[in-house]
Amino acid sequence: MRIGISLPVRELGNDIAAIRDFAQAAEDLGLTHLRVPEQIIRAGSGPLHEPMTIMALIAGVTKTIELVPSVIILPARQTVLVAKQAATLDVLSGGRLRLGVGIGNDESEYAALGADFHNRGARCEEQMRLLHQLWTQETVEFDGTWDRISGVGVNPLPIQRPIPMWIGCAASPVPRVRRRIGQLADGWFNLCSPEEFPAIRDDIYREAEAAGRDSASLGTEAGVAVVGPREHEWQSRVAGWRTMGLSHLCLRTLGGGLEGDQHIERMRRAVAELPDV
Numbered sequence: 001m002r003i004g005i006s007l008p009v010r011e012l013g014n015d016i017a018a019i020r021d022f023a024q025a026a027e028d029l030g031l032t033h034l035r036v037p038e039q040i041i042r043a044g045s046g047p048l049h050e051p052m053t054i055m056a057l058i059a060g061v062t063k064t065i066e067l068v069p070s071v072i073i074l075p076a077r078q079t080v081l082v083a084k085q086a087a088t089l090d091v092l093s094g095g096r097l098r099l100g101v102g103i104g105n106d107e108s109e110y111a112a113l114g115a116d117f118h119n120r121g122a123r124c125e126e127q128m129r130l131l132h133q134l135w136t137q138e139t140v141e142f143d144g145t146w147d148r149i150s151g152v153g154v155n156p157l158p159i160q161r162p163i164p165m166w167i168g169c170a171a172s173p174v175p176r177v178r179r180r181i182g183q184l185a186d187g188w189f190n191l192c193s194p195e196e197f198p199a200i201r202d203d204i205y206r207e208a209e210a211a212g213r214d215s216a217s218l219g220t221e222a223g224v225a226v227v228g229p230r231e232h233e234w235q236s237r238v239a240g241w242r243t244m245g246l247s248h249l250c251l252r253t254l255g256g257g258l259e260g261d262q263h264i265e266r267m268r269r270a271v272a273e274l275p276d277v
Contacts, residue, residue, distance in 0.1 A: 182207025227256025
């Protein structure tokens with residue numbers, strides 16, 4: 001199981017040196033990936049940097065750690081621009097991007113961006129198909145409901161062809177989301193409980209196999225907080241998810257009232273205390 005960590009962006013705020021130091025410390029500790037969430041426009045929730053932009057900064061100060069925006073609200077963004085930004089970030093990082101995508105649930109954010117909240121699921125599926133083409137073909141022919149492209153493409157293409165796309169979803173994703181993951185994604189960010197997980201995973205695997213895909217190739221990632229109310233059980237939760245066969249896991253130091261270098265110290269202690277299973 002690959003173990004990464006979430007960048008505590010709200011807590012670190014505009015301290016760019018602290019963001020850099022955290023990313024470099026995570027890499028030095030051997031953590032495999034760094035996740036950062038998306039929030040384009042919302043009031044009263046603290047600073048949260050645009051994930052593709054902050055990942056470009058981190059790409060320049062790290063060498064090996066995987067970069068995981070998780071997740072960008074894909075239907076609120078213009079598809080070709082996302083393709084270009086992601087391809088650029090993949091090139092700048094030497095092929096280290098894993099792009100998390102989702103549809104979100106905040107209608108006001110869509111309104112502020114001039115996007116349609118009500119068709120977001122169908123549009124996301126079309127966008128994922130187009131992104132796959134834009135990252136693998138020099139010229140693209142695509143005639144969709146929302147995007148139409150003829151004889152053009154992004155340049156340069158990414159190093160990864162295609163860039164892996166993982167879907168973020170609710171704790172108990174509805175059948176359409178399970179189908180979307182099985183048919184289109186390379187993996188998914190799991191928010192459900194360990195008790196719910198097997199049934200949801202099996203549904204996703206059935207959708208993948210029905211689409212002619214190898215279900216065993218789909219990755220799954222859960223998150224475990226190492227601070228806060230459930231701190232006392234974080235090691236058992238890591239061991240439990242590993243036993244259930246998850247491919248990835250994300251530790252979190254955010255939400256526990258830590259400041260500055262305290263996040264790095266807590267991360268170091270968590271890595272030292274990771275259970276062997």
